[in-house]
Each structure stands twice: as C-alpha cells, then as structure tokens.
Amino acid sequence: xxxxxxxxxxxxxxxxxxxxxxxxxxxxxxxxxxxxxxxxxxxxxxxxxxxxxxxxxxxxxxxxxxxxxxxxxxxxxxxxxxxxxxxxxxxxxxxxxxxxxxxxxxxxxxxxxxxxxxxxxxxxxxxxxxxxxxxxxxxxxxxxxxxxxxxxxxxxxxxxxxxxxxxxxxxxxxxxxxxxxxxxxxxxxxxxxxxxxxxxxxxxxxxxxxxxxxxxxxxxxxxxxxxxxxxxxxxxxxxxxxxxxxxxxxxxxxxxxxxxxxxxxxxxxxxxxxxxxxxxxxxxxxxxxxxxxxxxxxxxxxxxxxxxxxxxxxxxxxxxxxxxxxxxxxxxxxxxxxxxxxxxxxxxxxxxxxxxxxxxxxxxxxxxxxxxxxxxxxxxxxxxxxxxxxxxxxxxxxxxxxxxxxxxxxxxxxxxxxxxxxxxxxxxxxxxxxxxxxxxxxxxxxxxxxxxxxxxxxxxxxxx
Amino acid sequence: xxxxxxxxxxxxxxxxxxxxxxxxxxxxxxxxxxxxxxxxxxxxxxxxxxxxxxxxxxxxxxxxxxxxxxxxxxxxxxxxxxxxxxxxxxxxxxxxxxxxxxxxxxxxxxxxxxxxxxxxxxxxxxxxxxxxxxxxxxxxxxxxxxxxxxxxxxxxxxxxxxxxxxxxxxxxxxxxxxxxxxxxxxxxxxxxxxxxxxxxxxxxxxxxxxxxxxxxxxxxxxxxxxxxxxxxxxxxxxxxxxxxxxxxxxxxxxxxxxxxxxxxxxxxxxxxxxxxxxxxxxxxxxxxxxxxxxxxxxxxxxxxxxxxxxxxxxxxxxxxxxxxxxxxxxxxxxxxxxxxxxxxxxxxxxxxxxxxxxxxxxxxxxxxxxxxxxxxxxxxxx
Numbered sequence: 001x002x003x004x005x006x007x008x009x010x011x012x013x014x015x016x017x018x019x020x021x022x023x024x025x026x027x028x029x030x031x032x033x034x035x036x037x038x039x040x041x042x043x044x045x046x047x048x049x050x051x052x053x054x055x056x057x058x059x060x061x062x063x064x065x066x067x068x069x070x071x072x073x074x075x076x077x078x079x080x081x082x083x084x085x086x087x088x089x090x091x092x093x094x095x096x097x098x099x100x101x102x103x104x105x106x107x108x109x110x111x112x113x114x115x116x117x118x119x120x121x122x123x124x125x126x127x128x129x130x131x132x133x134x135x136x137x138x139x140x141x142x143x144x145x146x147x148x149x150x151x152x153x154x155x156x157x158x159x160x161x162x163x164x165x166x167x168x169x170x171x172x173x174x175x176x177x178x179x180x181x182x183x184x185x186x187x188x189x190x191x192x193x194x195x196x197x198x199x200x201x202x203x204x205x206x207x208x209x210x211x212x213x214x215x216x217x218x219x220x221x222x223x224x225x226x227x228x229x230x231x232x233x234x235x236x237x238x239x240x241x242x243x244x245x246x247x248x249x250x251x252x253x254x255x256x257x258x259x260x261x262x263x264x265x266x267x268x269x270x271x272x273x274x275x276x277x278x279x280x281x282x283x284x285x286x287x288x289x290x291x292x293x294x295x296x297x298x299x300x301x302x303x304x305x306x307x308x309x310x311x312x313x314x315x316x317x318x319x320x321x322x323x324x325x326x327x328x329x330x331x332x333x334x335x336x337x338x339x340x341x342x343x344x345x346x347x348x349x350x351x352x353x354x355x356x357x358x359x360x361x362x363x364x365x366x367x368x369x370x371x372x373x374x375x376x377x378x379x380x381x382x383x384x385x386x387x388x389x390x391x392x393x394x395x396x397x398x399x400x401x402x403x404x405x406x407x408x409x410x411x412x413x414x415x416x417x418x419x420x421x422x423x424x425x426x427x428x429x430x431x432x433x434x435x436x437x438x439x440x441x442x443x444x445x446x447x448x449x450x451x452x453x454x455x456x457x458x459x460x461x462x463x464x
Numbered sequence: 465x466x467x468x469x470x471x472x473x474x475x476x477x478x479x480x481x482x483x484x485x486x487x488x489x490x491x492x493x494x495x496x497x498x499x500x501x502x503x504x505x506x507x508x509x510x511x512x513x514x515x516x517x518x519x520x521x522x523x524x525x526x527x528x529x530x531x532x533x534x535x536x537x538x539x540x541x542x543x544x545x546x547x548x549x550x551x552x553x554x555x556x557x558x559x560x561x562x563x564x565x566x567x568x569x570x571x572x573x574x575x576x577x578x579x580x581x582x583x584x585x586x587x588x589x590x591x592x593x594x595x596x597x598x599x600x601x602x603x604x605x606x607x608x609x610x611x612x613x614x615x616x617x618x619x620x621x622x623x624x625x626x627x628x629x630x631x632x633x634x635x636x637x638x639x640x641x642x643x644x645x646x647x648x649x650x651x652x653x654x655x656x657x658x659x660x661x662x663x664x665x666x667x668x669x670x671x672x673x674x675x676x677x678x679x680x681x682x683x684x685x686x687x688x689x690x691x692x693x694x695x696x697x698x699x700x701x702x703x704x705x706x707x708x709x710x711x712x713x714x715x716x717x718x719x720x721x722x723x724x725x726x727x728x729x730x731x732x733x734x735x736x737x738x739x740x741x742x743x744x745x746x747x748x749x750x751x752x753x754x755x756x757x758x759x760x761x762x763x764x765x766x767x768x769x770x771x772x773x774x775x776x777x778x779x780x781x782x783x784x785x786x787x788x789x790x791x792x793x794x795x796x797x798x799x800x801x802x803x804x805x806x807x808x809x810x811x812x813x814x815x816x817x818x819x820x821x822x823x824x825x826x827x828x829x830x831x832x833x834x835x836x837x838x839x840x841x842x843x844x845x846x
Contacts, residue, residue: 155838
C-alpha cells in the first residue's frame with residue numbers, strides 16, 4: 001500500500017489560534033517573496049551599474065574608471081527594463097542581480113541565503129588603530145566594487161594583473177553580498193576598543209554537547225561572502241585577501257551551499273534530508289526585525305555605534321550522516337518534529353502548517369524533545385527568543401575513518417545572544433538529535449551597521 | 465616580447481588601431497589605421513579618460529604594440545606577442561600628456577607612430593620606463609660577485625660539516641649543518657643558474673620513489689634528515705661526500721655560469737614564495753626545526769637582490785618603501801622566535817597568533833614584491 005503525502009489522513013487534533021499571531025506565522029518564508037527586501041535586490045542591473053559608476057567617481061578609487069566602463073557596456077547591452085524583467089534576464093543569464101551594498105543595515109543579513117557562501121574568520125594583525133582603520137576601509141572599498149561589478153583597471157607593465165581573472169574580463173556581481181562582523185577579541189585592548197565592545201559580545205559559550213576545536217572557533221573579524229555561484233564567492237575572497245595582506249590573516253574558513261527546494265518551491269533541505277528554517281520570522285515585517293534582529297538606537301547598555309547592527313552566531317555543525325541514514329524514518333521524524341518528505345509538522349499536512357503544541361501537551365504527536373518543538377515552543381514567553389536562521393550546508397571531504405565530513409554552517413542573527421540564541425540552545429541541550437550532530441566550531445560576532453554613503457566604511461562608528 | 469623567429473618575414477604590416485571612448489558620448493572618429501611601415505596614426509579625439517583601443521595586427525609576423533610617452537620612452541600600456549591577423553583590446557586611462565604607439569614587428573626595426581597630445585592637467589595611468597637588457601648587465605655582474613663570495617664561504621662551511629661526519633662527531637656535525645645550509649639559502653637568486661647542482665645540494669625527497677629513503681635524496685636536507693633521525697655516521701658518509709663534491713663542483717663551474725637576466729627581477733619575490741611554501745609551512749623541516757632560520761636567510765638573499773637593483777627600481781616603483789618596511793617586519797617577527805640560546809622555534813610549535821603574524825607579514829611582503837618582477841622583465845626597445 002502506498003501512502004503518499006496527498007493520501008495522508010487529515011489530522012484530527014483540535015487547533016486553536018496561534019499565540020504569536022496566526023497571520024504572521026502562516027506566512028511562507030519571505031525569502032520566497034518577490035517584494036520587500038528581495039525587491040530591493042531585484043533592481044535593474046543597468047541602474048545599479050550606473051549608480052556604481054557615480055559612486056566610484058566620488059570615492060576616487062582605482063576601480064572608478066572601471067565602473068564607468070561597466071556603465072558603458074550596460075548601456076549598450078541592456079535596454080531599460082522593469083525590475084521583474086531585469087531579474088528574469090539575470091536568471092536567464094545564469095546569475096543573480098546585483099545587491100546594493102549601501103544601506104543602514106548590511107545587505108547580506110535579511111536576504112535569503114544565497115546558493116553559495118564562504119564563512120571566513122580572520123585574526124587582525126594590523127598594528128595599531130590607524131592600520132585597523134585602513135583595513136576596514138579597504139574591505140569596504142573592495143566590497144563596494146565587487147558587489148557592483150565592473151572591469152578591473154589594467155596595470156600596464158607596472159604589476160601583475162589587478163584581478164585574478166576567474167570571472168573573466170568584466171566582474172559580474174551575481175548577487176554577491178559581503179557581510180562583516182567583529183569578534184569579542186577585537187576589543188581586547190590592542191586597538192583601544194575596549195569601551196566600544198558591544199554589550200553581550202563574548203567568546204562563544206561552549207554547550208554540553210559541543211566538541212569545539214579552538215582552531216575553528218572565534219576570530220577578530222568574520223566575513224560571510226555569498227553569491228550565486230562558487231566562482232563569484234571565491235573571486236571576492238581572493239580579491240579581499242590580496243588587498244588586505246599584512247592586515248589580517250585567515251584563521252578558519254568553511255564553504256557552504258544552499259540546496260534548491262526539492263520539490264521546487266519548498267524550503268531547502270539540510271544534509272539530514274529535512275527542510276531547514278521553515279519557521280523563520282518574516283523579514284519584511286520591519287517591526288519584527290526591530291524586535292528580533294537589529295540593535296536599536298539607545299538600546300540599554302549598548303555603545304551608540306552598534307545601532308543598526310546585529311549579533312551573529314556561527315556554529316559549524318558536523319552531521320554524522322552515515323549514522324543518521326541507519327536510523328528508521330519515524331525515529332528521524334520524531335527527532336526533528338516534521339515529516340521528512342513534505343516538511344509538514346507531525347501534527348499537520350503541509351510545510352507551513354503551524355504545529356499546535358497546546359493541543360499536544362504530552363507530546364503524543366510531536367515529541368516534547370523534538371528539535372523543532374524545543375527550538376521554538378511558540379509560546380508568548382519564548383517569542384522574544386526567536387532568531388533569524390541563515391543556514392548553509394557544508395561538505396568537505398572525509399574524516400579519520402573515511403566517513404563523509406558534511407554538515408551545517410548554522411548562522412543566525414539576533415538582537416541579543418543571551419536572550420535569543422543561548423536561550424534556544426539551552427532548551428536544546430540533550431535533545432535526541434545530539435547523537436547525530438557535533439558542533440565543532442564557529443563563534444559569536446557582531447555584524448557591523450551598514451555603510452550609508454561613499455565616505456562611510458564598515459566599523460566607522462566603532463572607531464570614531 | 466615576441467620570440468618567434470627563424471622564418472622570413474614579409475614586411476607587409478598593417479596595424480590598425482581603433483580607439484573607443486568609454487563614455488556615453490557619441491562615438492567620435494578616432495580610428496587609426498596603420499599601413500606598411502607605419503604604426504598607429506593620429507587618433508582623435510584628444511580627450512582624457514578611459515579608452516579601449518582595438519589593436520589589429522595586419523602584418524604577417526608577430527608584433528608587440530606599446531603606447532608610450534614619446535619623450536621619455538616610458539610605456540603606458542603594452543600588448544605582447546600579438547599573432548598575425550589578431551585583434552586585442554588595449555585599455556588605458558589616458559591623462560594629459562603626449563602619447564604615441566610604438567610597434568615592434570619581429571625581425572624589423574621598431575616603428576613609432578605620430579605623437580598625439582592630450583591637453584589639460586588630468587592625471588591618468590602612469591608610465592614606466594622599460595628596463596632593458598643593457599640595464600641589467602651591471603646588476604647581473606654584481607650579483608655574480610655576491611654569489612662567488614658566498615660560494616667561497618659555503619665551501620669552507622660544508623667542508624667543516626663533512627669532516628665532522630667523516631670522523632663520526634655527529635654532535636659537531638649538527639652544529640655545523642645550519643651555518644652551511646643558511647649560507648646556501650642566502651644565494652637564493654641563483655638557483656636557476658646552478659642547474660642540476662641545486663638539486664644535488666638542496667634537493668627535496670618529494671618526487672623520489674621511497675622519499676627520504678631514496679638513494680637519490682642528497683644534499684643538505686638529506687644530511688639534516690639523518691642527523692636528526694638517529695642515523696649513524698657510517699650511513700651519512702656517502703651523502704656527506706656527495707654534498708662536498710657538489711659544492712666543490714658548483715664553485716668550480718660558477719665562473720662560467722651566467723645569471724639569467726630575467727631571474728634578477730623574478731627572484732625578488734620567488735625566493736620568499738619558496739620560503740612561504742616550504743619553510744613557513746614546515747614542509748622543509750627534516751628534523752632540525754630551523755625553517756625560520758632558513759626564512760631569515762631567504763630574506764637576506766632577497767634584500768641583497770633589492771640592494772643591487774635599487775638604482776633601477778627607485779625611479780620605477782613607487783611602493784618601494786612598503787617593500788622595505790614589510791621585509792623589516794617579517795625579519796623582526798622571525799628573529800623574535802630565536803631563543804636567547806640561539807635555537808630556533810620550529811614552526812609547528814608557534815602559537816596561533818605568532819604564526820598568523822609571521823604568515824601575514826610574509827604575504828604582505830610578497831604582495832608588494834610581486835610588481836618588481838613585472839617591472840624588471842627586460843623589454844625590447846628598438
């Protein structure tokens with residue numbers, strides 16, 4: 001007998017209105033929307049190029065002329081088009097539209113996870129505050145250029161080529177975002193930044209089920225570079241590191257990818273086979289983002305410069321996929337709290353059905369220790385502990401016994417690590433899932449406020 | 465520069481250069497055609513800014529096309545090795561000043577086209593006076609003398625090391641190994657010149673069947689491996705004798721060896737590229753844990769080369785002060801890992817931050833050294 005998703009019996013448990021507001025919770029993840037933040041990203045390529053050219057002219061960086069050339073190309077090749085057409089065109093060309101670099105928040109935070117990413121943690125070795133300032137200015141100007149695209153300047157007979165060339169003669173942004181966040185160690189006194197440390201920014205707390213490798217934890221500065229394809233991400237990484245040698249040194253690095261929705265239109269799956277991040281808070285609801293993600297102006301205990309930034313937690317989590325694949329499907333689903341095939345909560349039929357824990361107080365349908373239920377119990381008390389998940393899968397070779405080294409690059413943004421990530425993580429201590437996963441690296445960071453104009457740079461407020 | 469040759473060249477060249485301004489302004493007539501015996505032509509408009517020339521080699525031979533400052537001969541932009549009937553773009557940020565195309569067709573005299581002036585006071589791409597073969601003869605002689613002096617010291621120090629092994633005093637041999645090896649490592653720029661001697665004196669076991677146990681593994685690293693892995697004097701006498709012979713052979717042959725002129729510029733970063741790849745990673749630590757000492761010796765070798773090239777470099781490389789400061793920093797960081805007793809810390813024992821600082825300084829030094837190799841590529845100028 002076959003029992004496909006459509007044949008499943010409707011659940012018979014009663015369901016009441018959700019404590020958090022049904023409308024908001026029922027929304028599909030905003031990453032699938034075309035409005036709001038996504039709309040900002042889907043600006044016509046031509047306009048972005050032009051804006052880039054003007055910006056570069058004002059900044060007077062070497063890439064300035066290059067931006068001008070890009071504008072020229074854009075004029076010839078792309079007629080004026082509404083946003084949707086530009087997005088369709090970009091998709092047809094196999095690349096994502098450019099994402100505006102400037103804004104009050106960094107552009108890579110609320111956006112849906114990109115198909116490819118690299119999370120790279122650096123230790124800053126710049127000597128003194130002036131060199132640190134130079135470093136952050138350089139990262140900013142490279143990010144500005146790379147996210148806009150253009151033609152790298154020729155160097156004549158004076159130097160090796162100014163660009164690695166892996167994207168061809170003209171750099172396409174392909175949805176590139178470069179998100180910068182600082183670690184607590186940057187505030188240790190080397191740069192006189194002690195008083196500027198964001199309140200609550202510490203080294204990552206080790207949890208009982210962690211097996212942290214110091215060499216893959218923390219760092220003074222972490223960059224998450226994301227884009228449509230791996231070559232765009234690596235191009236940006238090579239560009240930034242070549243321009244910042246002597247200022248910072250890679251401490252650890254991990255590359256990740258986002259699986260496409262399977263079936264199409266569903267939330268992407270992690271390497272345990274389950275959809276990951278279905279119940280994210282809606283990023284288009286500004287008030288909600290102000291409650292959950294952004295540090296607010298005048299927030300108690302926070303240095304003023306932190307407003308508009310967000311706390312970033314990175315957790316590198318190995319998944320023991322061989323072991324997991326030897327586990328019965330019902331046990332897998334009970335550990336997660338959702339169906340593997342449809343992503344539906346165990347008490348529902350569809351991916352975006354809201355689990356009704358109140359109707360299932362003893363966990364007969366969704367076990368009390370299911371990952372989903374512990375992570376987000378959906379009560380009034382736990383509403384303020386919600387986080388904005390931004391996870392990617394990773395896959396990097398094998399371990400000592402020849403098992404596949406793959407897992408999750410868990411990243412999440414929040415207004416307060418203690419109130420949010422740590423509260424969630426504490427609820428998860430000892431969950432049945434811990435036998436199949438092992439967090440081994442990552443760190444706590446503070447994602448800097450956005451760069452608002454051409455004279456601004458990442459961390460300017462912190463250094464003021 | 466084009467090196468194809470040996471066949472007769474019909475002098476029917478037609479280099480066509482078409483410039484396209486990179487703005488939204490209407491296309492202006494700035495097409496330049498070159499016919500037999502001419503290069504470029506008067507191109508218009510004479511406005512500054514970014515421009516892309518489409519350069520067409522209509523001759524039947526390989527060509528090099530340069531955009532030069534006709535007064536100084538300095539090169540703004542360059543296309544090398546253009547095959548016949550090919551078109552290549554030349555992108556350039558034109559500032560105010562004088563420009564001319566210069567074409568170097570294989571086996572013919574260089575032709576300089578008419579001069580175009582761009583008025584005003586706008587700064588564009590800067591030009592560099594090319595380094596010629598003649599410019600490099602003096603530095604090559606000077607470097608030859610430096611190596612000759614180094615080989616004299618190397619012969620003496622290697623003699624001490626080999627004698628210690630021959631008479632079975634391995635403790636003394638371990639003490640004598642490092643000075644001799646470092647003397648060799650200071651000669652960095654000459655590896656290419658040494659030919660097979662380099663492999664006999666400083667070869668790695670990589671690529672040898674059996675690795676460190678291979679009978680073909682010889683030289684300093686072979687002795688290091690034995691001296692720091694409990695091998696007996698009897699086992700080491702053979703390799704020691706081979707090292708001594710190789711060093712004597714090199715010293716005898718070197719007066720007849722010529723330093724490749726291209727190497728002078730290349731080695732300014734390649735010595736330290738090797739240090740980063742083989743010493744700072746610990747790859748070339750065969751037991752003594754002295755790869756930081758080797759790195760320091762490589763810095764000395766790099767500095768010697770820079771000293772010799774300095775008169776040519778000072779007018780051509782604006783970032784020279786950054787080269788000095790980055791090498792100073794690297795040297796300081798490396799030297800700090802020498803204990804008061806004179807022992808070097810093996811790189812594997814370095815703390816994370818110390819190691820990161822050293823690697824970052826090496827990366828920074830390499831980044832600012834790299835342009836020198838390009839600047840010092842000897843170019844044909846007539």
